[in-house]
Amino acid sequence: MNLKLNRIAVLWLLYFAIFLTSCQDNEVTPVNESLVSYESILTRTSSELQTILGASNINLPLSSLQLDVELYEITYKTTYLNNEQITASGIVILPKGSGNYPMVSFQHGTIAANSQAPSMLPLNSTELILYAALASPGFITAIPDFIGFGSSSNVLHPYYVRELTASTVVDMLKATKELAREKGINFDGKLFLAGYSQGGYATMAAHQSIEKNALSGFDLVASFPSSGGYDVKAMQEYFFGLDTYAEPFFLGYVAMAYKTTFAWTQPLSDFFQEPYASRMPDLFDGNKTGQEINAQLTTSINELVSFDLLTKIDSDTRYKYIVDAFEENSLVDWIPKKPLHMYHGDIDITVPYDNSVVTYNKLISNGASEAIVTFTTVPGTHYTGVIPYLEDFIPKMLSLK
DSSP, X not given: OHHHHHHHHHHHHHHHHHHHHHHHHHHHSOOOSSEEEEEEEXXXXXXXXXXXXXXXSOOOOGGGOOSOEEEEEEEEEEEOGGGOEEEEEEEEEEEOSSSEXXXXXXXXXXXXXXXXXXXXXXXXXXXXXXXXXXXXXXXXXXXXXXXXXXXXXXSOOOTTOHHHHHHHHHHHHHHHHHHHHHTTOEEEEEEEEEEETHHHHHHHHXXXXXXXXXXXXXXXXXXXXXXXXXXXXXXXXXXXXXXXXXXXXXHHHHHHXXXXXXXXXXXXXXXXXXXXXXXXXXXXXXXXXXXXXXXXXXXXXXXHBOHHHHHHXXXXXXXXXXXXXXXXXXXXXXXXXXXXXXXXXXXXXXXTHHHHHHHHHHHHHHTOOTTTEEEEEESSOTTXXXXXXXXXXXXXHHHHO
């Protein structure tokens, strides 16, 4: 009788041991909250990257390219209009090898065609090589496509919309952390942000959001936004003061994005003259590049923009909703607490140099420390200033790693 009871007791003990072990395993296996899918698409060796970049005209510290890297295309959850959950996409690049690695998220500049999104680029593209070079010194690297491209190409990109811009970057960070965990790559918690042109705006928007809404598991070390058009209202004033502007699709992009995001019911003819007002919806369908859209517009501001809007935007209450939107989506009314290192090309007239100067001065006048918010002038236009920016910010980021 006692032997039988002992056997039963042993069986029950084994059952509970297995049950408890199973529960413990479930408890320590995190569930992905942001990452939806991933696919390995390419491996780059450190020697490849050193050779390619060594032959370029970019002066980067080649000796820092120590690790082979693996590129992944990922999809992840983020929110769009009315808090609708959608699936966005991007590129994640993981260093190969043991160690504890910080993370950098790099935000790309303005694109209009889906084919220009990071996850849609040819594997031998210059952009992907540069992104891989960010990872090779030992950085987990995130490159978001942005909403409206890649897996979310069925919706309109919310161009220069602050909250949606920030959230798609932040959600990509979460998904990147989850992928690194799945692949056994240790994230040390340190986070860096960088980006150029619209990517500069996205970088500052994400920085602001992370400071406002603590991002668990991430310690923002510094951000490096460049040439971003952060003061949207000042950008409008700049455009409206010009006779001609070489990139008129920027104006159409903002109008289409704001009309869609904020559900403006006013017709496009309130903003633009014909025939351009009628053309706008078909131009921003994700199939045309900025230059192809420019070819369907005019560089003359007086011929493009509605006369009433051009002359009365600040005096006629009919346009208050536009002014309010520009001001709401500007990045000038906050006080950065973590290091924010701003850059801009000294002869940039596409996204004017003065916009960064004005933004910097406003942040300082708000109470930001000059030790926290810095401004570096680099030589170049909007298109040539990117290389001096890369050559300056990457060594600085490496020094903080």
